[in-house]
Amino acid sequence: xxxxxxxxxxxxxxxxxxxxxxxxxxxxxxxxxxxxxxxxxxxxxxxxxxxxxxxxxxxxxxxxxxxxxxxxxxxxxxxxxxxxxxxxxxxxxxxxxxxxxxxxxxxxxxxxxxxxxxxxxxxxxxxxxxxxxxxxxxxxxxxxxxxxxxxxxxxxxxxxxxxxxxxxxxxxxxxxxxxxxxxxxxxxxxxxxxxxxxxxxxxxxxxxxxxxxxxxxxxxxxxxxxxxxxxxxxxxxxxxxxxxxxxxxxxxxxxxxxxxxxxxxxx
Ligand SMILES: C[S@@+](CC[C@H](N)C(=O)[O-])C[C@H]1O[C@@H](n2cnc3c(N)ncnc32)[C@H](O)[C@@H]1O
Numbered sequence: 651x652x653x654x655x656x657x658x659x660x661x662x663x664x665x666x667x668x669x670x671x672x673x674x675x676x677x678x679x680x681x682x683x684x685x686x687x688x689x690x691x692x693x694x695x696x697x698x699x700x701x702x703x704x705x706x707x708x709x710x711x712x713x714x715x716x717x718x719x720x721x722x723x724x725x726x727x728x729x730x731x732x733x734x735x736x737x738x739x740x741x742x743x744x745x746x747x748x749x750x751x752x753x754x755x756x757x758x759x760x761x762x763x764x765x766x767x768x769x770x771x772x773x774x775x776x777x778x779x780x781x782x783x784x785x786x787x788x789x790x791x792x793x794x795x796x797x798x799x800x801x802x803x804x805x806x807x808x809x810x811x812x813x814x815x816x817x818x819x820x821x822x823x824x825x826x827x828x829x830x831x832x833x834x835x836x837x838x839x840x841x842x843x844x845x846x847x848x849x850x851x852x853x854x855x856x857x858x859x860x861x862x863x864x865x866x867x868x869x870x871x872x873x874x875x876x877x878x879x880x881x882x883x884x885x886x887x888x889x890x891x892x893x894x895x896x897x898x899x900x901x902x903x904x905x906x907x908x909x910x911x912x913x914x915x916x917x
């Protein structure tokens with residue numbers, strides 16, 4: 651600010667230099683990032699910088715994570731791309747600062763990603779990031795997963811660090827289309843959580859489940875994923891009833907609108 655109270659015009663060269671300056675503590679992108687993100691690598695680098703700066707300042711990422719953002723967060727999430735069908739629709743439940751949804755969207759521009767997150771502070775950050783990075787395959791949606799049954803139906807649900815597997819499945823499976831899949835990043839607890847959740851998964855319309863590793867041969871530590879495949883009724887009986895209710899509400903709403911239009915036409 652100048653002494654007369656007006657903001658000084660920023661020096662363009664100084665702004666450029668500030669933008670190019672390395673972020674303290676953040677390592678440069680590892681060589682493998684080029685293989686994973688291809689020509690979107692500069693966008694992935696900018697996203698990682700935003701995690702190291704704005705997301706840390708707003709309390710969405712712990713400051714101690716900064717030195718390991720590439721390995722433990724961005725790349726570790728991006729390799730989920732290996733499991734995604736071509737041109738899939740995907741909902742990242744409890745996306746937080748965009749993990750794993752944004753790295754996946756960067757690695758797979760053919761996939762349409764919805765970042766679902768209930769907290770306003772987090773959706774505000776996500777909207778800003780999506781706008782700044784120009785991610786046209788990403789939508790931000792504010793809400794809880796259990797409120798979205800009948801409103802959202804996708805081929806793939808992803809989640810990391812959101813809830814124990816049985817509870818997560820109760821939220822995520824009802825958002826799938828028939829024969830869709832839920833991919834939960836679970837690390838070392840994957841097998842145990844799966845063993846503890848078998849009856850819940852069956853009740854929720856799952857027909858097949860396994861623990862799989864992605865990023866092998868690319869990352870030092872591969873990413874362990876619980877993969878749960880749905881049958882023809884994802885979410886089971888309760889979800890089917892909720893979807894039918896939502897569909898009836900939608901239909902009667904449309905009929906009411908049509909009815910009003912019809913009345914106008916008859917007059
Ligand atoms: C520990 S954070 C993990 C964020 C991100 N997935 C990551 O790995 O960095 C858990 C997130 O789940 C969100 N969450 C909690 N309950 C949820 C629900 N029922 N539906 C959707 N998101 C939920 C929280 O708001 C929070 O952002």
